Every structure is written in structure tokens, then in C-alpha cells.
Amino acid sequence: MTELISAELPTERPNPFDPPTEVTEIREQARISRLKFADGHLGWLVTGHHQVREILGSPKFSNNPEKHHLLDRRFQGDVPEDKRKAEPGMFLSQDPPDHTRLRKMLQGQFTVRRMNQLSEWIATIVDDQLAHMRSLGNRADLVKEFALPVPSLVICALLGVDYDERHRFQEDTAKMLSLDSTFKEAMDAMARIQDFMRELVARKKANPGGDDMISDLLATGEPTDEEASNMALLLLLAGHETTANMLGIGTFTLLQHPDQLKILKDEPEVIDNAVEELMRYLSIIHFGPVRTAVEDVEIDGHLIKAGDTVLIHVPAANRDPEKFTGNPDELDLRRPASGHVAFGHGIHQCLGQQLARIEMRIGFAKLFQEFPDLRLDVEPEEVPLRTDMGIYGVHSLPVAW
Amino acid sequence: MKISVDQSKCCGSGMCVLTDPDLFDQSEEDGTVVLLVEHPDAEHEATAKEAASLCPASAITVS
Numbered sequence: 001m002t003e004l005i006s007a008e009l010p011t012e013r014p015n016p017f018d019p020p021t022e023v024t025e026i027r028e029q030a031r032i033s034r035l036k037f038a039d040g041h042l043g044w045l046v047t048g049h050h051q052v053r054e055i056l057g058s059p060k061f062s063n064n065p066e067k068h069h070l071l072d073r074r075f076q077g078d079v080p081e082d083k084r085k086a087e088p089g090m091f092l093s094q095d096p097p098d099h100t101r102l103r104k105m106l107q108g109q110f111t112v113r114r115m116n117q118l119s120e121w122i123a124t125i126v127d128d129q130l131a132h133m134r135s136l137g138n139r140a141d142l143v144k145e146f147a148l149p150v151p152s153l154v155i156c157a158l159l160g161v162d163y164d165e166r167h168r169f170q171e172d173t174a175k176m177l178s179l180d181s182t183f184k185e186a187m188d189a190m191a192r193i194q195d196f197m198r199e200l201v202a203r204k205k206a207n208p209g210g211d212d213m214i215s216d217l218l219a220t221g222e223p224t225d226e227e228a229s230n231m232a233l234l235l236l237l238a239g240h241e242t243t244a245n246m247l248g249i250g251t252f253t254l255l256q257h258p259d260q261l262k263i264l265k266d267e268p269e270v271i272d273n274a275v276e277e278l279m280r281y282l283s284i285i286h287f288g289p290v291r292t293a294v295e296d297v298e299i300d301g302h303l304i305k306a307g308d309t310v311l312i313h314v315p316a317a318n319r320d321p322e323k324f325t326g327n328p329d330e331l332d333l334r335r336p337a338s339g340h341v342a343f344g345h346g347i348h349q350c351l352g353q354q355l356a357r358i359e360m361r362i363g364f365a366k367l368f369q370e371f372p373d374l375r376l377d378v379e380p381e382e383v384p385l386r387t388d389m390g391i392y393g394v395h396s397l398p399v400a401w
Numbered sequence: 402m403k404i405s406v407d408q409s410k411c412c413g414s415g416m417c418v419l420t421d422p423d424l425f426d427q428s429e430e431d432g433t434v435v436l437l438v439e440h441p442d443a444e445h446e447a448t449a450k451e452a453a454s455l456c457p458a459s460a461i462t463v464s
Contacts, residue, residue: 107413107432349457
């Protein structure tokens with residue numbers, strides 16, 4: 001079989017809401033193609049929805065970073081071996097049985113029922129933030145005043161992190177996720193957040209009985225202190241950056257699609273599906289995830305050999321016309337969007353997805369209820385896009401009302 | 402139609418409960434799937450199949 005080979009991953013997005021055009025072209029030619037990694041390894045690029053699900057759901061692929069060839073040029077060269085290793089507690093970068101043991105300690109905290117019980121409390125946080133935005137006059141940066149604070153306030157309260165200490169993680173999170181950071185800068189930023197989380201775990205151990213997830217986790221006596229602080233770090237990062245970016249670029253998208261925004265305003269009951277469709281359409285994880293085969297495996301007639309690294313392209317898979325009927329490149333808030341892979345698939349599928357859904361449902365609904373005449377305050381091409389970050393979105397969103 | 406669940410595979414994503422809370426629940430302790438109805442009536446057959454297909458860990462089978 002003739003195989004399509006890309007020398008590097010195309011990342012340029014001519015339209016801010018669409019995947020890179022070249023990646024879409026690759027998908028239409030070959031849902032599994034070859035991709036050269038930065039170290040010269042000839043790995044794979046997976047752009048088809050069905051193929052993405054098959055790989056992410058297969059135990060024949062590992063998520064251990066020691067096994068991965070690296071795509072990101074920052075991390076080439078003299079990366080010390082011990083820095084490649086997943087640290088204790090970082091279950092997102094581990095395989096079973098370690099992953100299973102650690103994730104199970106947290107799963108009970110993120111059930112659909114528990115998250116639904118938080119709805120009223122989250123609505124209060126959203127209301128307060130919208131009142132704050134209104135108090136600023138008639139224009140604001142939506143990212144700074146709404147999209148980032150709401151999920152940050154929520155995850156801080158859930159974890160028992162003092163929101164006033166957000167300067168200890170927000171800037172360093174951005175440094176970790178910036179594709180312009182050097183490896184050392186990213187590692188130094190991570191080390192500072194780890195120090196913060198270690199202090200936090202020590203404080204909670206000294207004062208047990210707190211009503212928060214970290215205290216609950218420590219009370220089980222199951223994780224070591226190091227595991228607990230890294231698990232907390234993972235929840236903190238995953239809990240505020242991702243939802244914040246969906247709220248930011250999701251609002252930008254709705255403002256640029258007035259027909260769809262009108263549906264959301266006229267038919268409030270569409271909100272649950274609207275959130276799924278925005279997740280599908282925007283797919284903000286634009287860099288990975290990555291997996292490495294631990295044994296030879298055939299997918300769609302391609303032999304992926306043990307040791308081969310595979311880059312999963314979430315935005316391309318979520319626009320695959322073989323899965324999503326009609327025109328998947330169109331935003332359609334009434335489309336059946338379930339089955340998208342924006343939260344991933346397989347055993348690593350987003351642990352906090354039910355929390356994220358509730359934050360987005362309440363966040364988008366209340367934003368446009370309270371600010372029905374919300375509009376962009378700059379030309380759309382002036383909105384700074386996060387093409388330089390591991391998680392896509394907008395750096396800021398100037399709005400007026 | 403018969404639904405079976407494998408708790409040892411379940412990763413607690415909650416997709417099944419989100420799809421049909423009449424058929425599925427999650428354990429308070431570790432978030433793993435709890436099957437509420439083994440033999441769904443005709444009205445719930447479509448959502449039972451959807452839950453099986455959406456499950457990220459392939460922990461649900463419908464036969």
C-alpha cells in the first residue's frame with residue numbers, strides 16, 4: 001500500500017475555528033498516514049474518527065512518555081532520561097495497573113450525580129463573575145474577566161486551593177503549555193507548581209478534615225504524599241485551562257455564527273447539545289494525544305509496529321464526514337454530536353468531563369442571557385489565537401455590550 | 402435485549418449515566434458503573450446501544 005508521508009505536522013489554521021487545511025486534506029486521502037517525528041522516527045498520524053477510537057481504546061498502545069518518540073522540537077536533544085519518566089501520581093501518563101489504581105481513587109469524586117449536585121453552586125459563581133464583568137462598564141476582555149476565572153474558581157474550591165494564591169499556578173501553567181517555552185523553562189515552571197502542591201498537601205495533612213477533594217483523597221490513606229500532590233496538580237491544570245479555553249473560543253465562535261447564537265437564545269433547551277457540538281467543532285486539544293504501540297497491531301490495513309509512535313489528531317477526527325453526517329465543517333447546534341472525541345476515548349478519557357459539561361452549559365447559557373447584545377469589540381482577525389499553546393483557544397477576547 | 406457491564410474495565414467516565422440514567426448509575430465510592438436494569442424495555446433499547454458504543458472503556462455489552 002502506498003503511504004502518504006508528512007515531513008512535519010501542519011499547524012497553520014487559515015480559519016481560526018477549523019483544523020489546519022492540510023490536515024483535513026491528509027484525512028481525506030488517508031485516515032492513517034505516516035508522520036516524521038522531530039527525532040527522525042517515522043511514526044503515524046491518525047485523522048479518522050473510527051481509527052482514533054480504535055487506537056485510544058486499545059490496550060496495545062501505551063501512554064508511557066518514556067516509550068514515545070517526540071514530535072515537539074522543544075523536547076529534543078539532551079532531555080535527561082529521568083525527566084522523560086512519568087512522576088508518581090501522574091496517572092495521565094501511566095498505563096495500567098498504576099493508572100487504574102490512581103484514577104480509581106478519584107473517580108468517585110467526578111460522577112455525573114456529584115457534578116449535577118454542584119449545578120446551583122456553579123451557577124452562583126457564574127452569576128457573580130457576570131456581575132463583576134458588568135461592573136466594569138460596557139466593555140471587557142472576556143477571557144480575563146469570565147472564561148478563565150469561572151473554571152479557576154470552581155476547581156480551586158473543589159480542590160481546596162486558595163484562589164488568592166492563583167498567581168502561584170496560573171502564569172506557570174501558561175509557561176508549561178507554551179510551545180515557545182524551552183524545555184528548561186517548561187520544567188522549571190512545573191517544578192514551581194509542584195512545590196506549591198507539595199506545600200498544600202503538607203498543610204492539609206497537618207489540618208485533616210477539610211471539605212475538599214485533596215483532603216478526601218488524603219483521608220483514604222491510599223496515595224503517598226508525592227502521588228497526592230501530583231494528582232492534585234493534574235486536576236488543577238486540567239480543571240482550569242481546558243474549560244477556560246472552551247468558554248473563550250466558544251463565545252468567539254457563537255458571536256461569529258449569529259444564526260447559531262440565535263438558536264441558543266430562542267431555544268434554551270438546546271444548550272446540552274450545543275456544548276457537545278461546540279466541543280466537537282472546536283476540539284481545542286490541537287497537539288496530540290500521542291500513543292506508542294507495545295506490540296505489532298494492524299489498523300485499517302496498516303501495520304503499526306511495536307515501538308511506533310502515533311499522533312492522534314482530535315480536530316481532524318471530530319470533522320470526519322464518515323462519522324458526522326451532513327456537513328461536519330459547519331457548526332450546527334442541533335446536530336447529534338455525541339461520540340465526538342474532544343474528551344478523548346479509552347481509559348484516559350477526561351476524568352473531569354462531567355464537571356466541564358456543567359460549567360460550559362451554565363457558563364454559555366447565562367452569559368448570553370445576561371448579555372444578549374454581547375458583541376466583539378475588535379475585528380475578528382485581531383483576536384489573538386493560541387496557535388502557540390498546547391491547548392488551543394484565544395489569548396483574549398475583547399467584547400462590548 | 403440484555404445489558405452486561407464489566408466493572409473491572411470501567412474507568413468511571415459517566416458516559417452511560419449521561420446517556421440513560423434509567424439504566425445506569427455510578428458507585429459513590431469509585432465511580433464505576435452500576436447496572437440498574439438488565440433487560441431494558443423497547444423504549445430504552447436505543448439508549449442502551451448508544452451507551453455501549455460511547456463507553457470509552459468498552460465496559461458495556463448489549464446482546
